[in-house]
Amino acid sequence: MNKVKLDPIFRPRSVAIIGASRTPGKVGHILTKNIVESGFTGNIWPINPNTHEVLGLKCHATILDVPEEVDLAVIAIPAIAVSKAAEECGQKGVKALVVVSAGFKEIGRDGALLENRLIEIGKKHGMRIQGPNCLGIIDTATPINLSFAAAMPREGRIGFISQSGALGTAVLDWALQEDLGFHSFVSLGNKADLDEVDFIEAMGEDENVSVILLYLESIEEGRRFLEVASKVVDKKPIVILKGGTSSAGARAAGSHTGALVGSFRAYKTAFEKSGIIMAESVEELFNSAIAFSNQPIPKNEGVAIVTNAGGPGILATDLSERLGLRIASLTSETRNQLREGLPAAASTGNPVDVLGDAKADRYSFAVEKVLRDDHVGSLVVILTPQAMTESMVTAESLLEIHGRFREKPLVAVFMGGEGVEEAQNFLIRKGIPCYDFPEKGMKTLSALYEYARFLKQPVNNPVRFRDINPEKVRKVIDTVRADKRVVLLSHEAASIVEAYGITAPESRIAQTPEEAAAHAKELGFPVVLRILSPDIIHKTDVGGIALNLRTAEDVKSAFEGILASVTRFMPRSRIYGIMVYHMIPRGREMIIGMSHDVQFGPLVMFGLGGIYVNFLKDVSFRLAPLSEPEAREMMEETKAYSLLKGIRGEAPSDIEALKNTILRVGQLVWDFPEIVEMDINPIIVYGWGEGCVALDVKMTLSKDEVK
């Protein structure tokens, strides 16, 4: 559906260039020249009131003068004149605009006004808008080049979406030199209307795109992004390089696009959740792309290495371990065949070392045997130029053999300079990734495996418990709102988690020493008293807590002691009473927390609790709502998990109860998005089958009511 909507951009039948120019070097000239030279077969209509002809094409004063329907208009005139031109496009029935002009949101308040005006015009006429402040679009299949990039890359299967126009064109320039094929390139600009999600959706539906690359500094609507990306990832990999991951980088990104930059943690969690692969550099982004656009997804974890030199084989093996790849152990049959066919000094383990004097035939022999091995899921072939080496013949035979094992990815590392250059280029052109050094080859394989592992995972739906009481939560929240507070009192927070099936210590509010003693008898000794006041946060510091009270007398005198101490330290604090709790036994202290991310919503945290939270930072994160495996993974990812399982002969903790508590927290914060912060610290977990108790719950609501 959306694909049809973006067809006027990727595959227009006719294009108008508003601001077309006869002057070389001017944007309106470059754009006209590029679309003419791209081989675009539809009509091209230059628009410029001051001239009659641009590059041999008849020029009109306004788009309204064009004598036929126009699918797409690209606008390259000063920002102040864009509204009028866009309005005329709307009247003309233009389906989409690519606004190249700068001077909008990115320059501040005045520009933002112009941008809002542009958005309105688009909405009114049902025109989709790319940009403003973008570098245009390329589609090599149409073909069309409506961008600043001088030359189009070769036709290929990579779709590339960039929030930085300059980064995009630099990469296209580099791709041309490396002979790398692209299907399409989109510069997002300010994302006034069309954003990354629209283009991901369009490229997701395009069968000629086999991998989608993105450079993004911000994401506009996190949840919509995840929803669309998750669907697309089922069909083809998405690789993202996220700019602005550091605090300083985010500041730079802020000044660059004026968009809100979410926390890196939330981005990472979100990308992992939807199976998106994160690249750490431009180079990694493209190395993955090369592999994904031509190589199959490996079916089997075993990586084999064939090399003619020991050192590079060792480096490749080291990297496998660092990247979490598994070196295949070859079958004894393969090893026997290799032993028979290779010289005695060759190494027939994995890496298979065919020795420095290996010619193409010896490589072919070893590669064929190794690819035939069922333990092998993918192959790295390393070649160093030595006296006997036949790099070009070896490359050709690699290609031929790989044709018979198309289901196993093949990566080549041909080391050296001129001696191997021809062979390198040959392999890359034929779709086999080929690198100078082992590290890039191994990283590329690792991206293929990351995607393969994701595809193997079942789709897990969020867990929903039925024994919950949302009405009660709503009531508590309403009370707090009525009190004009955003921070909940501890018994309020406790009653909210209890309403979602999480155990909290039973408690009562007492107004007098006698009432406290009566509550204590009902709850059972020993008990704890705690001051109840919206103004007192550090209760211990003002003598607001008394522990381990074993008799009614103790309770009464503690009650008086607390009141006396609190009124002395904080005479102006509002006091709602004193809470009485049954004192619960010791257990392991964990933490379950939650914070609200601007882009992606509630982010649930789990980890080692108590005093260890802040210094060990042994925590894990997932976006709510949570599936059962996600809650399990959250526990397994922490180091504390081995403690929970029971070490040194200690009994295991009630991991099942803990998992359910994590899931219930996920459900609660998903159902009530007004909860923007929450900490259960500690959540005390007992031995297997004995459950866990939320000992202390802190909760904060958003400042604004949530609709």
Add this chain to the structure above:
Amino acid sequence: MNKVKLDPIFRPRSVAIIGASRTPGKVGHILTKNIVESGFTGNIWPINPNTHEVLGLKCHATILDVPEEVDLAVIAIPAIAVSKAAEECGQKGVKALVVVSAGFKEIGRDGALLENRLIEIGKKHGMRIQGPNCLGIIDTATPINLSFAAAMPREGRIGFISQSGALGTAVLDWALQEDLGFHSFVSLGNKADLDEVDFIEAMGEDENVSVILLYLESIEEGRRFLEVASKVVDKKPIVILKGGTSSAGARAAGSHTGALVGSFRAYKTAFEKSGIIMAESVEELFNSAIAFSNQPIPKNEGVAIVTNAGGPGILATDLSERLGLRIASLTSETRNQLREGLPAAASTGNPVDVLGDAKADRYSFAVEKVLRDDHVGSLVVILTPQAMTESMVTAESLLEIHGRFREKPLVAVFMGGEGVEEAQNFLIRKGIPCYDFPEKGMKTLSALYEYARFLKQPVNNPVRFRDINPEKVRKVIDTVRADKRVVLLSHEAASIVEAYGITAPESRIAQTPEEAAAHAKELGFPVVLRILSPDIIHKTDVGGIALNLRTAEDVKSAFEGILASVTRFMPRSRIYGIMVYHMIPRGREMIIGMSHDVQFGPLVMFGLGGIYVNFLKDVSFRLAPLSEPEAREMMEETKAYSLLKGIRGEAPSDIEALKNTILRVGQLVWDFPEIVEMDINPIIVYGWGEGCVALDVKMTLSKDEVK
């Protein structure tokens, strides 16, 4: 001194090629051809009994027939014939051999015998030997090319030592294409005589080498390596790529060179100790080299970035944070100047964005202002090819301006393909590192800063305490040896650490219940009883421990209980008595441990103790002997350090006492290398000024006596 020794290799006056051949493609032909074509000015003497002339040079049957003195002989004949040839070289008075022939230690037992024979011959005649199984040597200054590499790289200031010959030649081939200059290249081969340390020493003394690169799979003598490397690093950086860092990689390295591969942890600790920079890939190795061979060491932490596009600037900023670089905050003076001189839309913070339409003059203006800023220690200039960009003119003016700020390193990132290629090559040739993408540029800068920070550190000598009693340690060790044990009993281990000034709980050995009760009275209640037996390791499991005994009666009955339980569970164990300890109060549980590394000797560990050691692995390492700052760093590197400093209002622990205990352990294991394993777990640390106590000490001696 050593430099003179290696002169016959790097700068021989005359060279014999034993095994020189007329047949193209043969090793003996390639070597002869390469030395002839390298421009070597000394005499070249081909040796081959079956021919009279090779490449126009007169050929002799044996080296003994050569009518003049020969400095260096390269041997390229079958392994079995090498001894005879080497012996003749010795008789002739040859000063050094480069043995290219393979078929020695690397093929197993028979080869090792031949290699030992070769070593003997070298020793007898005072000939140094490079190899065997090596690819030779190159020195571009001499010039001489005695290697397999077809063409010599351009003359430069990089010295490169490789344990993998093939990796070495591949890199030389690649360097030729990248126009990278080298001073010398050494292939180590089997390191029968000359090893990495000899060549590091030689290159360290050579003023024409400004950076030493190594690819190493093993180090022969760890301590000698550190000693030499530490001295060289004062003068020039050493960058190492270590192969075989993974367990699988180490196995592959093992089969490759037959050398022992030390643990990665020990290597990393050793390299850090001596200021050696570790590269993680071949590319990183060379990126660093390019920078070190031409750029100055930065004097100031602030990194400035000038760019004509936002995205790459953001990526560079992100990388700075990840790599621990500090983005400079420009002075208000610089910012004002930039504001005045740059267009209004430019960003005058750091990164400085000169905008997409910046020509060379705008770059020059910004670069000059930024380099003049005192807050700036180094500069990254990013250029993306846009319509107005003048890449070549910008490159030239960069070079000119940098000439006036030679003390500040400059790294260029010229993104794109053909549009910037000429400018990239120009900058590289002129000694300014220039890359395609920001990540490489930032990594290169990070290596420069790593070295700069190391040079700023004072040299710290190991701490030696005087209040130690080594004689007592010797006596205890002798007793254990006499008992034919390697594992010490707990009171033996405790008395050893006590002899080095570490506090352990006072204890007595009791043979009867009455004796135990008497000891308890002397030590003071409460006490702990613990079975003393070399055969019982898990004492708790067999009822061998009793805690918190408060009266003489309790002690007597506990004594009998322990004996009864132990004799029931382990009737055949030798029982030396029962230990009586004063029970010490609770405190924080830390661990101080030590293990012996094959290459580098005693490696001291510090971290969070008790049950947390195994699952949190919050530990740090240093090689003994330790300096005061090293012991401090060991504590500071752990997350537990924030706990020791006191968090949440808790009192700080006695960090000073802990530091001294770490230092004393370092001194002990350095003085007694026969201690191969040791754990003080837990070492209980108390509040500030209250010291720490080694509660449980385990110690193991080496199987063999140490001379």
